[in-house]
Amino acid sequence: MGAMTNRKDEHIKLALDEKSVGNANTFDEYVLEPFALSELSFETVDTSTEFLGKTQKMPLIVSSMTGGATDAERINRKLAEGANKLSIPFCTGSMSPLLKGEDVTKDYDMKKLLPNSLFFLNISVLTIRDTAKLEATLEWIERLQADGIVVHLNVLQELIQPEGERDFSGSITALKKIRELYSGLIIVKEVGVGIDEKSATILETIGVDAIECGGQGGTSWSWIEGERGKDIRGESFKDFGLPTATILSDLRDAKLPIIGSGGIRNGLDVAKVIALGGTLAGMARALLVAAMEADERSIDDIFSRIEKELKTAMVACGAVDIDALKHIRIRSRQAT
Ligand SMILES: Cc1cc2nc3c(=O)[nH]c(=O)nc-3n(C[C@H](O)[C@H](O)[C@H](O)COP(=O)(O)O)c2cc1C
Structure with a gap:
């Protein structure tokens, strides 16, 4: 087992620890306005939506998690099979183990399980600063027949990671x-600190297809890397960054589709993402927990629970479809 595999295993183990979750989730501070006179029916509300030219049954994406860990193939297969049933996009974790020549192709080779869904690989922006690695990334995208690539930005995580990068020059190039x-x-995504407005404007100019905000409130990578390196800064920076709900409000008028991720726990959070202006909600840790606990049936259980919760919120707010949900009023609790 190589050093990389060890790190990926440690990430999964620490992410499953409840202490990895941010102290405050801003979604709890937001309320969707109910419609007491709703006349909708649970059976007819329509959760389907379009993302990057493809129709999916629910506004959800399986956010990037794993590849190269001992359990990665099993986790990815379960999540990919669940995603395909709802035609929602599926993203693997960072493909850096592939670029390092590790024998882990099976962890990433998920396209055949995803005939209905968009399939994304994942890489750090820091890795593709190197031209040879950028070319290798593009070759793997082609070989594994991915529909696209998710590029992650993770300055804070690297700074606290014991073996992490300290020089971030060249990312925009x-x-x-x-x-x-x-x-x-x-x-392009963040992993828990969030994409700010200034960065979003630059990403729009570069011409990326979508932004996954990866805001604060869910899995804290500073806490995880702090634990790995016995670095006390991990705890201090646990809640550093922009909360997911705040980013969605800030980027409401962006031209690019915005994926709201970081701390999404259930279908009500998904509904709030849409009402705040997001195109999809992205979920990582909650799906990892389900994949670890579950035989195949319970992976379907979590997706079906999220769908039922989303529909419940839609009926209770009088939103017949996702377009209507976008226009449901949402306010911070203090403002009510
Ligand atoms: C075990 C685990 C591994 C992850 N690995 C990656 C990764 O390789 N690349 C990436 O962009 N994000 C990675 N993430 C970050 C997630 O995609 C997501 O942005 C973050 O966990 C916040 O979402 P959550 O609160 O739903 O967990 C990982 C998350 C988890 C839980």
């Missing part, structure tokens, strides 16, 4: 370069 060389779908 790397994004311009991949956009120039690759005509497939590019999503």
